[in-house]
Amino acid sequence: MNPEQEFVIVAELAGDRAAVKTENLFLAAQLISIGFGINESSTFNLAIRDEDHRLLVIDILIELGALFSSGRDWSPAELVRYYVELGKISKKFKVISWKNPHDYTIR
Helix, strand or coil, rough: HHHHHHCCEEEEEECCEECCCCCCCCHHHHHCCCCEEEEECEEEECCCCCCCHHHHHHHHHCCCCCCECCCCCHHHHHHHHHHHHCCCCCCEEEEEEEEECEEEEEE
16 A cells, blocks of 8 residues: 555655645645645645644644654654644644655554
8 A cells, every 4th residue: 555645644844844745636635725735746835834833734734634754853743742742732643654665654
């Protein structure tokens, strides 16, 4: 299974933009409806204005069932965990951990 066919995968969230990928047409339409644009490499991007906007985007992505990529250096999953610790996010969210392009774990 290719997780991009079923989910939105959050690849970047800590900087001045959110970057996500999906091949699911329904989810792609949802992303576009909230302001994401798609670039030539099929990545959906949205400029993040401030922390409140970032929290709103995270909330919407959680509602869409997005998978937040784990990793180092403020990965999307680490950033959401940080907001959970601060009490700014209380919803459960999903994390995807990659071992290689075809081996991953969703939790």
